[in-house]
Amino acid sequence: MQLPRDVVVGPDVIYDLKDVCNDLKLKEGAFIVTGHHTKKIAGDVVYDILNECGYDPVIASSKEASMTEVNKITDLAKEANSRYLIGVGSGKSIDVAKLAATQLDLPFISVPTAASHDGIVSSRASIHDKGKKSSIEVNAPMAVVADTSIIAKAPYRLLAAGCGDIISNYTAVLDWELAHRLRNEPFSEYAAALSRMTAQILMDCPEDIKPELESSVRIVVKALVSSGVAMSIAGSSRPASGSEHMFSHALDMVAPNSALHGEQCGVGTIIMMYLHGGDWKKIKECLEIIGAPTTASELGIEDRYILEALLVAHEIRPERYTILGAGLTPEAAEKVARLTKVIS
Ligand SMILES: NC(=O)C1=CN([C@@H]2O[C@H](COP(=O)(O)OP(=O)(O)OC[C@H]3O[C@@H](n4cnc5c(N)ncnc54)[C@H](OP(=O)(O)O)[C@@H]3O)[C@@H](O)[C@H]2O)C=CC1
Ligand SMILES: O=C(CO)COP(=O)(O)O
Ligand SMILES: [Zn+2]
Known part of the structure; x- marks a missing residue:
């Protein structure tokens, strides 16, 4: 059974991300997958936190939960020699990051900006491929960091x-x-x-x-x-x-x-x-x-x-x-x- 090791929920806990990463022995090599709206809301904050730690993160936006996007992120993370992935956003960004991390056999951290469904924590990813959406078994997030101040401001x-x-x-x-x-x-x-x-x-x-x-x-x-x-x-x-x-x-x-x-x-x-x-x-x-x-x-x-x-x-x-x-x-x-x- 796969379960997240750390689940951190509360106001402003996004700033605990550094401690969560340290606890999981994840430092350099972060690859952040975020969405177009959620980049400004939380993706950039995560980038800054890890950058200030000297962890040299990479950030990319994902527009849809498709196999094309998953493969694009997988290739980018491979090129960047990333050691772990962080999905920052809603369902789409988290699913893309989750499946890319599974394909690369790398740890994954979920940072939801909305509480819109249980995919923010589950060991499943919903991805479109060739006109069909499938629910795929993936590795569960190693950690979930749910900042309730950010989520409360979402629509x-x-x-x-x-x-x-x-x-x-x-x-x-x-x-x-x-x-x-x-x-x-x-x-x-x-x-x-x-x-x-x-x-x-x-x-x-x-x-x-x-x-x-x-x-x-x-x-x-x-x-x-x-x-x-x-x-x-x-x-x-x-x-x-x-x-x-x-x-x-x-x-x-x-x-x-x-x-x-x-x-x-x-x-x-x-x-x-x-x-x-x-x-x-x-x-x-x-x-x-x-x-x-x-x-x-x-x-x-x-x-x-x-x-x-x-x-x-x-x-x-x-x-x-x-x-x-x-x-x-x-x-x-x-x-x-x-x-x-x-x-x-
Ligand atoms: N893995 C699983 O088990 C599950 C996966 N899913 C999948 O998840 C997807 C749906 O996820 P859902 O979250 O409902 O919708 P979306 O991922 O489509 O997100 C809806 C919109 O909300 C925006 N948004 C998110 N957070 C904020 C915020 N704080 N402030 C302003 N805007 C925000 C997103 O921006 P942005 O453009 O930046 O993303 C996006 O435009 C589907 O692909 C579905 O199949 C659904 C259920 C379970
Ligand atoms: O949305 C889910 C559970 O709430 C995941 O279920 P599916 O396996 O139907 O994608
Ligand atoms: Zn559901």
């Missing part, structure tokens, strides 16, 4: 999306239990309990999640870390990714303008909870209190793409058995989307 939409990704653990675990019962799929009680408890903590206090509040960011980051740990224990994303994630991955494929990963997973959780016969109204209410989307129009996605995604979601990962089984009929897809008020 609130990103934090609300992170909550959707956490709440989706409910239906992911229900799907996993179903696959265990019907298909004898290996199941970890411990990973499932941790994942469910993580979602429960958030569901118990949705009103504590508010814009620009450092305490809200802390709740969400800690939950994302727990979700990542649950996936590491399971050795797969099963505890945090079920039918609701398949729906989100399907939306990424069929909708011309997809929304944020966590936003789509939150809406997917409402629908899949209905199919499981669970309390979908509670999920919807909780997302509404947080200020995360609960309808197609709030996602900025036309109703017809929601229906299309529901019809193909079961094909996304045929080996992962879920409540979607062999797929919904068009009538059933429309019924569930209307009853849950996701489409009108």
